[in-house]
Amino acid sequence: xxxxxxxxxxxxxxxxxxxxxxxxxxxxxxxxxxxxxxxxxxxxxxxxxxxxxxxxxxxxxxxxxxxxxxxxxxxxxxxxxxxxxxxxxxxxxxxxxxxxxxxxxxxxxxxxxxxxxxxxxxxxxxxxxxxxxxxxxxxxxxxxxxxxxxxxxxxxxxxxxxxxxxxxxxxxxxxxxxxxxxxxxxxxxxxxxxxxxxxxxxxxxxxxxxxxxxxxxxxxxxxxxxxxxxxxxxxxxxxxxxxxxxxxxxxxxxxxxxxxxxxxxxxxxxxxxxxxxxxxxxxxxxxxxxxxxxxxxxxxxxxxxxxxxxxxxxxxxxxxxxxxxxxxxxxxxxxxxxxx
Amino acid sequence: xxxxxxxxxxxxxxxxxxxxxxxxxxxxxxxxxxxxxxxxxxxxxxxxxxxxxxxxxxxxxxxxxxxxxxxxxxxxxxxxxxxxxxxxxxxxxxxxxxxxxxxxxxxxxxxxxxxxxxxxxxxxxxxxxxxxxxxxxxxxxxxxxxxxxxxxxxxxxxxxxxxxxxxxxxxxxxxxxxxxxxxxxxxxxxxxxxxxxxxxxxxxxxxxxxxxxxxxxxxxxxxxxxxxxxxxxxxxxxxxxxxxxxxxxxxxxxxxxxxxxxxxxxxxxxxxxx
Numbered sequence: 001x002x003x004x005x006x007x008x009x010x011x012x013x014x015x016x017x018x019x020x021x022x023x024x025x026x027x028x029x030x031x032x033x034x035x036x037x038x039x040x041x042x043x044x045x046x047x048x049x050x051x052x053x054x055x056x057x058x059x060x061x062x063x064x065x066x067x068x069x070x071x072x073x074x075x076x077x078x079x080x081x082x083x084x085x086x087x088x089x090x091x092x093x094x095x096x097x098x099x100x101x102x103x104x105x106x107x108x109x110x111x112x113x114x115x116x117x118x119x120x121x122x123x124x125x126x127x128x129x130x131x132x133x134x135x136x137x138x139x140x141x142x143x144x145x146x147x148x149x150x151x152x153x154x155x156x157x158x159x160x161x162x163x164x165x166x167x168x169x170x171x172x173x174x175x176x177x178x179x180x181x182x183x184x185x186x187x188x189x190x191x192x193x194x195x196x197x198x199x200x201x202x203x204x205x206x207x208x209x210x211x212x213x214x215x216x217x218x219x220x221x222x223x224x225x226x227x228x229x230x231x232x233x234x235x236x237x238x239x240x241x242x243x244x245x246x247x248x249x250x251x252x253x254x255x256x257x258x259x260x261x262x263x264x265x266x267x268x269x270x271x272x273x274x275x276x277x278x279x280x281x282x283x284x285x286x287x288x289x290x291x292x293x294x295x296x297x298x299x300x301x302x303x304x305x306x307x308x309x310x311x312x313x314x315x316x317x318x319x320x321x322x323x324x325x326x327x328x329x330x331x332x333x334x335x336x337x338x339x340x
Numbered sequence: 341x342x343x344x345x346x347x348x349x350x351x352x353x354x355x356x357x358x359x360x361x362x363x364x365x366x367x368x369x370x371x372x373x374x375x376x377x378x379x380x381x382x383x384x385x386x387x388x389x390x391x392x393x394x395x396x397x398x399x400x401x402x403x404x405x406x407x408x409x410x411x412x413x414x415x416x417x418x419x420x421x422x423x424x425x426x427x428x429x430x431x432x433x434x435x436x437x438x439x440x441x442x443x444x445x446x447x448x449x450x451x452x453x454x455x456x457x458x459x460x461x462x463x464x465x466x467x468x469x470x471x472x473x474x475x476x477x478x479x480x481x482x483x484x485x486x487x488x489x490x491x492x493x494x495x496x497x498x499x500x501x502x503x504x505x506x507x508x509x510x511x512x513x514x515x516x517x518x519x520x521x522x523x524x525x526x527x528x529x530x531x532x533x534x535x536x537x538x539x540x541x542x543x544x545x546x547x548x549x550x551x552x553x554x555x556x557x558x559x560x561x562x563x564x565x566x567x568x569x570x571x572x573x574x575x576x577x578x579x580x581x582x583x584x585x586x587x588x589x590x591x592x593x594x595x596x597x598x599x600x601x602x603x604x605x606x607x608x609x610x611x612x613x614x
Contacts, residue, residue, distance in 0.1 A: 023345040038470045041470055051474060054471060057464070057467065069385060218349070218350065221461050222456075226460055231553065270548075
């Protein structure tokens with residue numbers, strides 16, 4: 001598809017009278033093919049494992065899209081209505097303090113991880129230090145009130161779990177922000193994510209708002225779909241014995257739960273319920289699961305790669321993974337008082 | 341990818357969200373409280389695409405009336421390559437406006453970075469509109485090995501009555517962890533689907549916290565022979581009594597129900613327990 005799409009020229013006249021294929025024609029052809037082949041498609045998906053995977057795929061998409069839409073609306077609103085100088089005035093001048101403020105402000109954006117990616121990108125575009133925007137990116141999905149309340153509901157006898165999750169996630173965000181400040185390089189971030197929109201006035205603001213939100217949605221939705229595909233495939237491929245035979249081996253349990261948090265790509269508002277149902281495991285690996293999941297997972301990696309570029313995601317995601325495990329363990333030892 | 345193609349994809353995506361919201365199919369994928377979010381997201385997606393299409397058509401008509409050449413330098417700044425930056429007013433020349441200009445070809449090129457990923461939007465659209473994946477069923481149940489311990493094991497007394505209607509969550513957790521023995525000698529009514537296994541038929545129900553990705557299964561064995569020949573994923577209402585069968589841990593906390601009556605039903609609107 002790539003070769004067709006990238007070599008086409010839409011204007012037939014420019015192509016010297018030769019007729020070329022446009023993306024619109026490809027889309028129409030695909031739709032017609034799909035409709036004609038509907039029965040074949042349905043039969044092809046009528047295999048139990050594939051049926052389960054396709055349900056999980058659609059479920060992740062349907063569950064995450066509203067948050068992504070919220071995120072692109074916020075991104076559009078920042079682009080159109082919050083001039084860069086206002087953002088600069090709000091955040092502390094010292095970068096290390098700005099990281100702290102940005103991380104803590106994640107408490108107010110009550111969304112899941114998909115919402116924070118377009119917002120963080122727009123913050124960078126509007127001149128906020130990348131370290132601060134990335135701290136916000138990691139904190140927002142994990143420390144907001146909805147996530148904390150659902151964690152409290154999922155672990156009714158363990159209030160320390162809520163505190164440990166809050167501290168572990170916030171620490172992950174701040175540490176990543178400070179790490180970026182020290183070692184991060186601006187050229188890792190794709191040029192398109194750094195582009196600043198000019199400040200505008202009056203009615204034009206609404207145009208900028210709608211156009212920014214639309215463009216962000218197109219950019220991000222495809223990557224969300226990619227992440228959902230990967231997560232659905234793993235959901236079917238990972239044997240459930242992984243969960244139940246790990247109770248005794250704490251190191252392995254922590255690692256497996258961290259990996260599971262990445263591949264399952266659960267919504268940060270629901271992962272506490274999954275963690276609480278894994279009662280065969282001690283609390284510590286389950287806490288790591290809750291700290292790692294909102295910081296980095298398959299769909300988030302796809303979204304980051306699409307928004308900030310692959311060079312960024314390949315460096316940022318693995319470090320986030322390690323930092324989140326360490327912060328989760330530290331918070332667990334501190335607040336849960338050990339493995340439990 | 342052309343801007344128009346992107347907009348059509350967004351229209352399809354928003355339309356697919358609205359479709360599952362209005363037909364009630366969304367309950368196969370997420371829990372019921374998500375409905376307003378899905379409707380809002382569908383509407384916003386459709387509106388964003390519609391606004392873009394409307395401004396494009398209007399500006400095309402307007403600049404089509406003028407000399408197209410006067411429009412191009414302003415709308416085709418090579419220093420930037422985002423439509424919003426390019427032209428905040430949304431007056432970018434569109435096909436009708438720029439016959440003979442480079443704008444359209446460049447736009448296709450400019451969006452090369454999103455061209456490939458945006459095609460993926462078609463995947464969930466086709467899945468929802470054409471394949472319509474069913475609610476999770478027997479296949480998911482067989483992937484999970486045991487019933488999980490509930491967060492809350494503090495049980496009150498059962499309500500009075502000859503037959504007690506119960507959720508699978510309630511029944512399985514009480515059978516496994518209720519020390520008061522409230523289920524002894526009581527007839528209960530359960531709703532779920534049939535899962536044939538090597539050890540005989542089971543009744544199961546999926547429980548979701550947020551969406552089908554985090555679903556886990558609750559199940560109970562069905563003894564008494566009435567469910568033996570039913571195919572997988574047949575929805576039934578059964579009444580019966582818990583069989584006390586010794587150490588529950590050895591049986592992965594899967595209780596056994598001695599079936600008194602069994603009736604086939606269509607799949608409920610909401611196939612999951614939350």
